[in-house]
Amino acid sequence: MITTTALTKSYGKAQVVRDVSLHCEPGTITGFLGPNGAGKSTTLRMIVGLTRPDHGTSTVDGRPFAELPNPTRVIGTLLDPTAMHAGRSGRSTLMIAARMAGVPTGRVEQLLHLVGLGDAADQRVGNYSLGMRQRLGIAQTLVGEPAALILDEPANGLDPEGIAWMRGLLQDFADRGGTVLLSSHLLHEVQATVDHLVVISQGTVVAAGPLSELLASSSLLVRTPDPDALAGALRAARIGFGPGPDQTFAVDLRAGRVTAEMVARVALDHHVLVTELRPSDSGGLEKLFFSLTANRTGSTQEAAA
Amino acid sequence: MTTIMIRPVRSNGTGVALPGIPFSRLLRVECGKATDTRAARWLLALVAASTVGLMLAPLLAPSSIDQSYTSYLGFAGVAMSVLLPVVSILTLTSEWSQRNVLTTFTQEPRRVRVVGAKIAVAALLGGGAAVFGGLVTAVGLGVAAASGRPLEANLNTGVVVGFVLFVLLNVFMGVALGALVHNSAAAIVASFVLPTAFVALGRASTFVAQWLDPSATLNWIVKGEWSGHTAQILVSVFVWVAVPLAIGLVRTVRREIK
Numbered sequence: 001m002i003t004t005t006a007l008t009k010s011y012g013k014a015q016v017v018r019d020v021s022l023h024c025e026p027g028t029i030t031g032f033l034g035p036n037g038a039g040k041s042t043t044l045r046m047i048v049g050l051t052r053p054d055h056g057t058s059t060v061d062g063r064p065f066a067e068l069p070n071p072t073r074v075i076g077t078l079l080d081p082t083a084m085h086a087g088r089s090g091r092s093t094l095m096i097a098a099r100m101a102g103v104p105t106g107r108v109e110q111l112l113h114l115v116g117l118g119d120a121a122d123q124r125v126g127n128y129s130l131g132m133r134q135r136l137g138i139a140q141t142l143v144g145e146p147a148a149l150i151l152d153e154p155a156n157g158l159d160p161e162g163i164a165w166m167r168g169l170l171q172d173f174a175d176r177g178g179t180v181l182l183s184s185h186l187l188h189e190v191q192a193t194v195d196h197l198v199v200i201s202q203g204t205v206v207a208a209g210p211l212s213e214l215l216a217s218s219s220l221l222v223r224t225p226d227p228d229a230l231a232g233a234l235r236a237a238r239i240g241f242g243p244g245p246d247q248t249f250a251v252d253l254r255a256g257r258v259t260a261e262m263v264a265r266v267a268l269d270h271h272v273l274v275t276e277l278r279p280s281d282s283g284g285l286e287k288l289f290f291s292l293t294a295n296r297t298g299s300t301q302e303a304a305a
Numbered sequence: 306m307t308t309i310m311i312r313p314v315r316s317n318g319t320g321v322a323l324p325g326i327p328f329s330r331l332l333r334v335e336c337g338k339a340t341d342t343r344a345a346r347w348l349l350a351l352v353a354a355s356t357v358g359l360m361l362a363p364l365l366a367p368s369s370i371d372q373s374y375t376s377y378l379g380f381a382g383v384a385m386s387v388l389l390p391v392v393s394i395l396t397l398t399s400e401w402s403q404r405n406v407l408t409t410f411t412q413e414p415r416r417v418r419v420v421g422a423k424i425a426v427a428a429l430l431g432g433g434a435a436v437f438g439g440l441v442t443a444v445g446l447g448v449a450a451a452s453g454r455p456l457e458a459n460l461n462t463g464v465v466v467g468f469v470l471f472v473l474l475n476v477f478m479g480v481a482l483g484a485l486v487h488n489s490a491a492a493i494v495a496s497f498v499l500p501t502a503f504v505a506l507g508r509a510s511t512f513v514a515q516w517l518d519p520s521a522t523l524n525w526i527v528k529g530e531w532s533g534h535t536a537q538i539l540v541s542v543f544v545w546v547a548v549p550l551a552i553g554l555v556r557t558v559r560r561e562i563k
Contacts, residue, residue, distance in 0.1 A: 048411050
């Protein structure tokens with residue numbers, strides 16, 4: 001539904017996006033994750049034709065965004081909730097979107113209630129809080145009954161209740177076959193919402209895939225009252241290990257070539273008591289995120305030095 | 306929570322053609338945008354009020370102001386020439402200044418069509434203002450006649466055409482500046498400073514005075530003095546309308562929207 005191929009963009013000498021390729025399937029929510037300045041917004045702007053890439057292409061529903069005859073019927077876009085006319089009410093902002101899309105304007109009232117702005121509909125957007133603008137922006141993306149959504153940092157300015165509300169809305173949208181691409185630097189928000197991840201750092205994609213795969217643990221945590229015996233047993237079985245947290249062992253899974261059953265059998269064969277055997281905490285996305293972005297920062301600094 | 310409104314998502318398979326946005330729809334939407342904010346309404350009210358206000362001058366000072374049809378119409382023209390360019394500029398620039406071009410150009414990525422609709426709206430507002438100016442003039446003359454004043458009925462087709470062209474040229478000079486500059490404040494300042502600057506330059510250079518000074522051009526047009534000035538008028542319109550508009554359109558199409 002949303003596809004980019006080797007998108008690249010430089011401003012002067014600074015290459016802010018380099019060879020970014022991603023693909024979003026219907027029925028999925030893809031999180032576009034990266035620290036500030038990683039090139040997320042620039043990539044999203046290139047997808048919707050607001051920024052011209054130096055190289056690379058992007059398509060929505062099989063064609064470049066700029067060639068969609070009536071884009072808001074295909075894809076709803078919310079890139080910046082502060083980029084709204086401050087002098088217009090929430091209702092007239094949505095009325096304009098509905099007229100442009102060519103959908104019945106009766107939909108506007110439903111959407112105002114859906115996003116919880118029914119009471120504030122006649123206030124000028126200039127008086128809205130960031131969270132209210134974010135809600136109005138979400139409503140605006142839904143006006144044309146699109147099959148896909150592109151949202152840049154949609155959780156910004158929302159309170160925890162608002163974030164939970166939006167999570168439900170997006171999951172509902174995806175469950176009905178919709179495609180969602182949202183960017184964020186809020187790790188926990190992404191972890192709870194998305195099913196696919198594209199992690200970007202310094203303009204390049206450093207990891208991409210289903211959330212479950214990216215978060216899979218790479219080692220087993222093993223605890224025993226007899227560390228020397230277990231160490232000997234593991235060495236004899238040629239299973240690699242290191243020190244784990246709190247006097248435990250961290251056994252390298254070697255991408256599935258070592259399993260919990262193998263470790264348990266080794267312990268059994270050597271009559272070593274094991275009191276804990278489980279996948280080690282991966283540290284979740286946070287660890288992945290920081291390891292990826294920190295590594296890249298380090299390596300490019302070395303490269304630059 | 307209500308979720309019923311998010312309808313089952315259509316599967317727009319590739320190649321399923323949804324109809325594009327007709328220009329009439331863009332025109333209707335842009336027309337709404339140009340008139341639906343408090344700022345826009347105040348400005349239009351100000352244009353109307355200043356037209357009526359200026360019409361009081363020939364009515365209240367009959368001894369010092371020429372009591373003729375064209376003299377009255379001239380006062381309507383003055384009101385138009387001061388504020389209508391501002392209306393035109395804001396029609397073109399307000400979405401840039403408010404940054405909601407970000408939304409507009411994702412609703413219709415063919416940016417020239419959006420700008421085209423805005424220009425048409427500015428022209429419609431200008432045409433409406435010209436008609437309104439004519440009506441106010443007629444009322445002013447009616448009041449003067451009712452008070453038993455002798456009026457010189459020197460209105461002819463040439464004068465009316467000149468008045469309409471004068472109003473439209475004011476509108477289009479504002480449109481061109483707005484299309485080029487994209488920033489409301491800068492464009493409005495430029496629309497007041499540039500004509501004055503060219504009057505000053507015109508004193509130093511007869512070439513500037515003859516060919517480039519927009520005030521001279523507008524003066525010839527409103528007075529219907531085309532003979533001997535046609536070339537100058539066309540050059541001036543080219544420089545003040547066609548060139549900035551063309552550059553502005555290219556800039557609009559190329560500009561990165563952030």
